[in-house]
């Protein structure tokens with residue numbers, strides 16, 4: 486964006502961050518005839534923030550019932566997005582959770598989640614360690630491991646989703662500015678002035694959907710979110726035979742002294758099948774001081790831990806990595822919280838003109854979070870139940 490006049494360009498809504506959440510918010514807001522600007526520091530479709538890689542896990546199940554209900558609200562919104570974009574984005578290859586059913590993890594807990602599925606009447610199959618070995622080719626699982634296959638779960642096409650949202654936002658008339666960094670927010674009673682490395686804008690409301698960069702903008706206003714940044718390893722392995730395939734799987738295990746001992750993997754990408762499948766360790770250890778501390782490379786020890794687990798338990802894959810990369814995960818310090826989502830009033834002065842979404846395993850909620858952020862930006866409220874996620878102090882998260 487270049488402004489040739491002397492007064493700042495005006496928008497109803499300025500969105501900081503052009504990842505999936507920023508683009509989804511832009512699409513919803515512009516569809517309601519809001520003059521909307523999206524800024525992205527690294528440019529759209531970048532691989533430097535929280536949405537790199539090809540796929541994300543789609544699941545209905547959550548250990549927290551309020552979030553479970555939100556995934557059920559998100560599914561029809563994915564269908565609507567797919568219809569508008571004329572492409573399939575969520576592929577229902579199934580979601581397999583297994584392992585120690587009582588271990589508490591940031592991802593959830595198996596036994597409690599199964600009880601919630603019973604209560605909400607969500608179908609699943611309960612499986613023993615032997616069932617899982619016989620059906621999916623895992624080997625040498627501890628005999629007490631159990632779990633479930635939820636057939637509606639699966640995998641989300643990340644790049645397809647970004648392309649769909651970018652196209653829809655553009656079609657609705659959003660201004661999309663890549664390679665432009667928001668440097669400062671100055672909220673007041675009537676709106677927010679946004680200073681970037683190129684321009685100054687005036688917005689009725691600002692939506693902060695800038696993932697790992699959120700505290701750079703909040704700290705000068707006197708508040709920060711209590712979040713942790715982790716550089717997570719992504720590892721591609723070769724299938725030993727073309728007919729081998731899996732649902733999405735996640736193994737819940739007791740933590741070791743060094744790490745959280747959690748691993749996951751995808752089956753073939755239905756939208757671009759290849760001999761490779763993507764796996765990862767979900768190790769929430771050694772948080773970075775800031776996003777600038779990311780190396781762009783995975784910790785070799787984490788890659789080794791994953792490949793050793795595969796060598797022992799998943800002989801259908803060659804444990805020698807074909808490709809590795811890393812991705813920045815932003816998680817709340819308090820894992821019970823899961824997300825920050827809401828208006829920033831109570832957090833910073835003038836915060837009722839700032840909406841923020843941050844942290845957590847949020848890709849599965851993208852169409853819904855975009856709708857909620859646009860509701861909050863335009864109406865100052867939403868009908869969805871997000872009370873527990875409000876961006877307030879840590880004591881609020883304990884409710």
Ligand SMILES: Cc1cc2nc3c(=O)[nH]c(=O)nc-3n(C[C@H](O)[C@H](O)[C@H](O)COP(=O)(O)OP(=O)(O)OC[C@H]3O[C@@H](n4cnc5c(N)ncnc54)[C@H](O)[C@@H]3O)c2cc1C
Pocket residue numbers: 501502503504505506507524525526527528531534535536537540541542543665666667668694695696697698699717718719765812813814815842843844845846847848849850
């Ligand atoms: C390894 C890994 C696995 C995951 N697995 C899952 C999963 O299976 N299921 C799931 O639902 N979720 C998963 N997630 C989480 C999910 O990927 C994220 O919640 C989601 O991608 C975040 O999207 P976003 O739009 O909030 O942020 P991002 O994609 O991080 O986008 C933020 C954007 O803000 C921009 N930005 C930052 N600061 C500024 C600034 N000052 N000015 C302008 N622009 C700025 C950046 O350039 C960036 O493009 C996973 C995450 C990781 C890392």
